[in-house]
Amino acid sequence: MKLTLLGAPGAxxxxxxxxxxxxxxIPTISTGAILRSxxxxxxxxxxxxxxxxxxxxxxxxxxxxxxxxxxxxxxDCARGYILDGMPRTIPQAQALIDHGIDLDAxxxxxxxxxxxxxxMSGRRTCPHCGASYHVANNPPREEGKCDQCGTAxxxxxxxxxxxxxxxxxxxxEQTEPLKGFYQRLGKLRxxxxxxxxxxxxxxxxxxxxIEE
Numbered sequence: 001m002k003l004t005l006l007g008a009p010g011a012x013x014x015x016x017x018x019x020x021x022x023x024x025x026i027p028t029i030s031t032g033a034i035l036r037s038x039x040x041x042x043x044x045x046x047x048x049x050x051x052x053x054x055x056x057x058x059x060x061x062x063x064x065x066x067x068x069x070x071x072x073x074x075x076d077c078a079r080g081y082i083l084d085g086m087p088r089t090i091p092q093a094q095a096l097i098d099h100g101i102d103l104d105a106x107x108x109x110x111x112x113x114x115x116x117x118x119x120m121s122g123r124r125t126c127p128h129c130g131a132s133y134h135v136a137n138n139p140p141r142e143e144g145k146c147d148q149c150g151t152a153x154x155x156x157x158x159x160x161x162x163x164x165x166x167x168x169x170x171x172x173e174q175t176e177p178l179k180g181f182y183q184r185l186g187k188l189r190x191x192x193x194x195x196x197x198x199x200x201x202x203x204x205x206x207x208x209x210i211e212e
Contacts, residue, residue: 001026001208002102004083006178007109009167010120011193012200016109017082019201023210026080031064034071045070061092065099072101089174090181106182107204111193113168120164124153
């Protein structure tokens, strides 16, 4: 099964992609991670990407898609994959199709802006070991301190309410139109938000026709 997950920042796409990856035995392909890997390995497309980054320019879609193609050609993707972080725009989605990367379904996690702000502003991160918590859904044993190393937890700049609202505005403008794109192709699977990770996973499994 070849999938992508759509949804606002903080909708839980990463968590659900990880669960689907284990359930289906297919890899999650993070565009950010493979971009860094291609640059590190010095692949032809990685060198192209590095040239853009070093000159302070955005890496164009064509280069990103070249890197995705390199990654999808590896043996672990033979049975399918989950794209994480791509496509973000309709031109990217069309470019994937033009390059022969045809997805089976796009799962859209539907969640309101206010719930996103509440959820993300409650997140806390350990600056030392990277562990993540949530004041309501996954609190540390001792308030404000990391369970693993005892370091004081912080709110990431990305999770500040004003930053979250700015990111949501970009999502609505650039990424949300993808729902219409995939709906026209008959590949959109919209799933309403559920309280609890397991309940959300169960809904996604049903939407994709996967046995729980």
